[in-house]
Amino acid sequence: MYKYPVAEPEIGEKELKNVIEAVKSGWVSSKGKFIEEFENSFARYIGVKHGVATSNGTTALHLALAALGVGPGDEVVVPDLTFAATINAVLYVGARPVIVDVDPSYWCLDPRELEKAITERTKAVMVVHLYGHPCDMDAIMEVAERHGLYVVEDAAEAHGAEYRGRKVGGFGHVSCFSFYGNKIITTGEGGMCLTNDEELAERMRVLRDHGMDPKRRYWHNVVGFNYRMTNLQAALGIAQLSKIERFVEKKRMIARWYAEELSSVKGIALHPEMPWAKCVYWLYSILIDEEKTGLSKDELAQRLQGYGIETRNLFYPLHEMPPYQGYATSSYPTSSAISRRGLSLPSSVKLEEEDVAFIAQRIREAIKG
Numbered sequence: 001m002y003k004y005p006v007a008e009p010e011i012g013e014k015e016l017k018n019v020i021e022a023v024k025s026g027w028v029s030s031k032g033k034f035i036e037e038f039e040n041s042f043a044r045y046i047g048v049k050h051g052v053a054t055s056n057g058t059t060a061l062h063l064a065l066a067a068l069g070v071g072p073g074d075e076v077v078v079p080d081l082t083f084a085a086t087i088n089a090v091l092y093v094g095a096r097p098v099i100v101d102v103d104p105s106y107w108c109l110d111p112r113e114l115e116k117a118i119t120e121r122t123k124a125v126m127v128v129h130l131y132g133h134p135c136d137m138d139a140i141m142e143v144a145e146r147h148g149l150y151v152v153e154d155a156a157e158a159h160g161a162e163y164r165g166r167k168v169g170g171f172g173h174v175s176c177f178s179f180y181g182n183k184i185i186t187t188g189e190g191g192m193c194l195t196n197d198e199e200l201a202e203r204m205r206v207l208r209d210h211g212m213d214p215k216r217r218y219w220h221n222v223v224g225f226n227y228r229m230t231n232l233q234a235a236l237g238i239a240q241l242s243k244i245e246r247f248v249e250k251k252r253m254i255a256r257w258y259a260e261e262l263s264s265v266k267g268i269a270l271h272p273e274m275p276w277a278k279c280v281y282w283l284y285s286i287l288i289d290e291e292k293t294g295l296s297k298d299e300l301a302q303r304l305q306g307y308g309i310e311t312r313n314l315f316y317p318l319h320e321m322p323p324y325q326g327y328a329t330s331s332y333p334t335s336s337a338i339s340r341r342g343l344s345l346p347s348s349v350k351l352e353e354e355d356v357a358f359i360a361q362r363i364r365e366a367i368k369g
């Protein structure tokens, strides 16, 4: 147990009250009043018409690709720097992932690399708003539209993030969110697909429920999945959603505190935020230049651990890991460097200014030696 964990949910009386109500009602599986309410309220928050709640963020990604008809023979472009669920979803539908590098200034899929990776087989691109920073959606959508690609936004880490004043999750054909315990709002496990396309939403609902014909029970026209969210999860989600604006602002406040404390430390690059972006800093992360700090990232992590401060490495580049090596198409200098140098710091909404000051002070001391 860490005194300062990287992530920790804030769950209170409201969540408890809703979950108790769901339990007492007997609607504990995937029927019940909270599910639709959560779908509608979350979709409204992001500014998208339809919400399809799922059992987790990974099933949301799989469901989205399956409903778009992506499959064998298709190529799907993914960024090298992301959680494995993004590329796994491509493999689940039998398509071929094509891994591309990220932009050095904000760590997300580089639209220029997307353009270079397109072939006549490319069907879709999955853009990941990494660590809460939005992708450059104008550039992505321009390339995608020119080449007739589907755009799936993996917004698992970016609830409430904005690109040029508009929330992410509303740009692509479909977007996918995660409500895992360390995410900006949580339902324990949980996820959601959002889309403005009514037919696509309906296909996702059918596929989510075993592919069963909604008008003819136990009749299946397609092979589907059981990817439903439970009423218990949705009960938790509604309570969390009522606090989302406070959570997002707190994440941004924590980022400002870290930035004030660490901006003058030589060898540390702060978590970026582009002028066109509202980053929600899912996990506040820094890049460490070992030559300038004189301290390895692992050593720093170990010193901090001694004070009860948890840190976490950034994701490993996909192209380096055994299941995905075969999908590398070029070299990946940017994602490799960011991954090698990156460290996520405690980012829970429960942190206060003195906690961040304490953590930053320990970082400064460690670096000074």
Ligand SMILES: Cc1ncc(COP(=O)(O)O)c(C=O)c1O
Pocket: 056, 057, 058, 059, 082, 083, 085, 086, 128, 154, 156, 157, 178, 179, 180, 189, 190, 191
């Ligand atoms: C970028 C990204 N995509 C997908 C997922 C998968 O979500 P889940 O853990 O809810 O399956 C996560 C997080 O876990 C993630 O960080």
